[in-house]
Amino acid sequence: xxxxxxxxxxxxxxxxxxxxxxxxxxxxxxxxxxxxxxxxxxxxxxxxxxxxxxxxxxxxxxxxxxxxxxxxxxxxxxxxxxxxxxxxxxxxxxxxxxxxxxxxxxxxxxxxxxxxxxxxxxxxxxxxxxxxxxxxxxxxxxxxxxxxxxxxxxxxxxxxxxxxxxxxxxxxxxxxxxxxxxxxxxxxxxxxxxxxxxxxxxxxxxxxxxxxxxxxxx
Amino acid sequence: xxxxxxxxxxxxxxxxxxxxxxxxxxxxxxxxxxxxxxxxxxxxxxxxxxxxxxxxxxxxxxxxxxxxxxxxxxxxxxxxxxxxxxxxxxxxxxxxxxxxxxxxxxxxxxxxxxxxxxxxxxxxxxxxxxxxxxxxxxxxxxxxxxxxxxxxxxxxxxxxxxxxxxxxxxxxxxxxxxxxxxxxxxxxxxxxxxxxxxxxxxxxxxxxxxxxxxxxxxxxxxxxxxxxxxxxxxxxxxxxxxxxxxxxxxxxxxxxxxxxxxxxxxxxxxxx
Numbered sequence: 001x002x003x004x005x006x007x008x009x010x011x012x013x014x015x016x017x018x019x020x021x022x023x024x025x026x027x028x029x030x031x032x033x034x035x036x037x038x039x040x041x042x043x044x045x046x047x048x049x050x051x052x053x054x055x056x057x058x059x060x061x062x063x064x065x066x067x068x069x070x071x072x073x074x075x076x077x078x079x080x081x082x083x084x085x086x087x088x089x090x091x092x093x094x095x096x097x098x099x100x101x102x103x104x105x106x107x108x109x110x111x112x113x114x115x116x117x118x119x120x121x122x123x124x125x126x127x128x129x130x131x132x133x134x135x136x137x138x139x140x141x142x143x144x145x146x147x148x149x150x151x152x153x154x155x156x157x158x159x160x161x162x163x164x165x166x167x168x169x170x171x172x173x174x175x176x177x178x179x180x181x182x183x184x185x186x187x188x189x190x191x192x193x194x195x196x197x198x199x200x201x202x203x204x205x206x207x208x209x210x211x212x213x214x215x216x217x218x
Numbered sequence: 219x220x221x222x223x224x225x226x227x228x229x230x231x232x233x234x235x236x237x238x239x240x241x242x243x244x245x246x247x248x249x250x251x252x253x254x255x256x257x258x259x260x261x262x263x264x265x266x267x268x269x270x271x272x273x274x275x276x277x278x279x280x281x282x283x284x285x286x287x288x289x290x291x292x293x294x295x296x297x298x299x300x301x302x303x304x305x306x307x308x309x310x311x312x313x314x315x316x317x318x319x320x321x322x323x324x325x326x327x328x329x330x331x332x333x334x335x336x337x338x339x340x341x342x343x344x345x346x347x348x349x350x351x352x353x354x355x356x357x358x359x360x361x362x363x364x365x366x367x368x369x370x371x372x373x374x375x376x377x378x379x380x381x382x383x384x385x386x387x388x389x390x391x392x393x394x395x396x397x398x399x400x401x402x403x404x405x406x407x408x409x410x411x412x413x414x415x416x417x418x419x420x421x422x423x424x425x426x427x428x429x430x431x432x433x434x435x436x437x438x439x440x441x442x443x444x445x446x447x448x449x450x451x452x453x454x455x456x457x458x459x460x461x462x463x464x465x466x467x468x469x470x471x472x473x474x475x476x477x478x479x480x481x482x483x484x485x486x487x488x489x490x
Contacts, residue, residue, distance in 0.1 A: 061324060061364050085325055093323060095308060095338060107337060108330050 004038035007072050008159050008190045009058065014067035016053055016213075027053040028064065029213040035159065035192060040185045042201050043194040045210035051194040052088065054210060055161050058192070059085050073158070080105035084152035086162035090144055092136040092151075098143070099123060099132035102150040115154060122150040125180055127173065142168045149177060153184050160184060160191045166200060178203060225292065226253040227385045227417030228277055233286035235272045235440075246272040248440040249286070254419050254433070256385065259412045261428045262421045264437035270421040271390055273437065277419060278388045279307040291385040308338050312379025312387035312416075314372070316394050321375030322363040329359040331378045339382035346381065353377050353407045369400025373407050380411050387411075388419045393427060405430050438462075 016028040027050045035041060045051050056062040058069065060083075071082075084105065092101045100107070102123060106115035123129045126146040131139045136147070145168045152160055162181070166174040178200050181191050185205075193200070201207060209216045235247040247269045254260050254277075262270050275281040276288055279295055282303075288295040290310055295303065315321050326334065332346045350356045353373040363371055372392055379387045393401045401424065409430055412418050420427055428434050436444040443462050455461050463471075470489055478487045 059325075061362060063365075087324065091324055093334070095304070104334075108326075108333055 004036075004188065006037045008035045008037055010034040010070045010072070011058065012068045012070070014054070014057055014064045014069075016050075016057060016062065016064050026213050028057065028067075031067070031210075031213070031215045033208060033215060035190045037158070037188050037190050038185055039205040040181055040191045040193065040203075042204040042207045043192060043210060044196070044201065044207060049210045050213040051210055052163055053213075054215075055085075055163055055192070055194060058159075059083060059161050061085075080109055080155045081157060083159045083161070084155060084157035086145075086148045086152045086160075086165050088163040088167075090148040092144055092148060094136060097133050097135055098128055098139060098147045101136065101147055102128070102154055104151055105155045109155070118156075119150075119154050122153055122180075125183075126150050126176060140168075142170070142173060145169065146173065146177065149180065153180065156184070156187060157189055160189055160193075162191065162193045164194055164196065166195065166197045171199075174199065224256050227256040227291065228254040228419070229287075229289045230273070230277070231287040231289075233273065233276060233288065234284045235269070235276065235281075236284045246440050247276075247283070247286075250437070250440070250442050252435055252442060252445070254386070254417055256417050257412055257415045258417060258432040259408060259430055260417070260419045261431035261434045262419060262437060263423065263428060263434060264443075268437040269440040270437055272440075274313075274388045274390050274419065274421050277386065278311050278313040279303050280313065309340065309382075310384050310386065312384050314375045314379050314387065314389035314392050316391045318368050318371035318375060318395065319363070321378070322371055324363055327360050327362055328355055328366075328374055331374060332381055335378045335381035339384065341382035346377075349377050349381070352410050354403060367400065369396050369403055372396060372400070372404055376404070376407060376411060380414065380416050383415050385415075386417050386419065388421075390421050391423065392420060393422065393424050401426060 010033070012032045014028050014031040017024055017026040031054060043051050043054065053062065057064045093104070096104065099119070103112060103115070103119045106112045106119060123132055126149065128143060128147055128150065131143055136144050145165065149162065149165050152162065160181070166177050169177055174197060181193060182203070185191050195201065230250055230252045233247050233250040237244040237246060250269070250273060262273060264270050272281070276283050283296060286296065293306065293310070295306065298306065322331065328350070332349065347356065350359065353376070355370060355373060355377065358366060358370060363374070366374065376387070393404060396404060405426060408418055420431070422428065432447070434446040435442060473490070475490050476487050477490055478485065
């Protein structure tokens with residue numbers, strides 16, 4: 001377990017641009033940030049401001065054109081224990097039940113038995129216990145989104161990245177999602193959450209604002 | 219006594235598929251018969267709307283026929299409950315979509331894709347170094363899909379589909395979005411995979427895929443128009459005895475009437 005305050009990742013001078021037709025979009029221009037264990041950090045900005053690109057670069061799904069990511073305590077190899085993601089399109093596996101999707105990281109790392117209690121507790125906490133045996137196609141979008149969050153939390157990752165995790169939740173479930181993220185941070189994880197939710201913003205430790213690919217701190 | 223011919227990986231008998239849309243009924247398949255050989259590559263060709271995708275989805279257990287029978291590895295798929303079909307599909311069938319990104323999970327590495335496939339198939343998880351080697355992906359084990367080229371992604375999709383050596387893998391135009399160098403590498407991989415014992419059925423417009431295939435099925439308007447083994451095309455005679463004439467032969471019959479005779483084991487057909 002990482003101690004609170006330890007640097008999980010620091011990014012220096014990240015740049016990323018891509019072409020959209022004739023236009024060059026500069027999604028990240030010289031972005032630097034430091035994320036620490038135990039904190040919940042919100043990432044806000046209008047759509048198209050670079051939020052998703054920044055999350056993708058930090059988790060390694062996209063390569064930055066320039067700049068550096070430094071993982072002083074080893075999260076660089078991106079195992080499930082180090083880094084877990086709730087992507088906007090959720091990425092649940094159609095052939096697996098809700099419970100199997102949530103347990104997938106345990107399954108893949110050969111710790112299904114050791115982590116089963118944790119997985120069951122997360123299903124309970126996020127209101128999925130009654131749907132555990134259903135396929136993703138047989139539950140609502142809000143339930144699928146909470147399943148993707150539970151899957152990301154089940155290993156207690158050093159860094160959690162979540163892209164609009166309350167986007168499909170009503171007010172009550174949005175609160176439950178936030179409480180779950182807070183609880184994870186309380187156990188030493190760092191949580192970076194792209195969000196529009198005002199209620200969420202009122203309760204995070206820090207807010208990072210991104211606009212036209214440039215980051216402004218809190 | 220001659221040895222029994224090897225059993226086909228899949229058999230379709232009288233497959234009918236009707237979709238009901240806002241504008242009426244669409245008869246996507248109108249009684250298709252086909253035997254797909256085991257441990258070999260078969261191509262299904264035909265113009266858009268000919269019923270290729272309907273046939274593939276039914277073969278893969280993703281859809282059910284309106285009428286007719288599908289048998290995979292001697293197991294009857296038609297008539298199974300959806301839950302049972304799902305379990306069977308996990309074990310016996312692989313499916314590869316046209317778009318590489320649709321086949322892969324963005325947050326799983328190459329090695330994790332194979333691990334997941336092994337667990338879904340309930341085969342013992344083993345080191346699939348051989349398979350990755352065969353597909354030219356051995357140096358990519360720890361990479362995510364986005365770090366692979368389109369051709370590598372599609373090879374990974376096939377690798378995932380053949381884990382545990384299922385009897386049948388179907389792929390819907392798997393080369394459509396690849397450049398020609400990637401197509402060549404993919405086809406080499408597909409041929410190698412068939413050598414491991416899996417039958418691969420590929421819907422395609424690509425002549426390179428047809429050249430590689432041991433058997434080719436020609437669909438038109440939801441019916442099997444012809445079948446070829448290697449380069450040798452065979453016309454299909456349906457259960458009612460109908461044969462489709464090639465367009466150049468049709469020109470001989472402007473009145474659309476013919477005389478037909480049988481002589482010494484051959485059939486002749488001529489203008490009246």
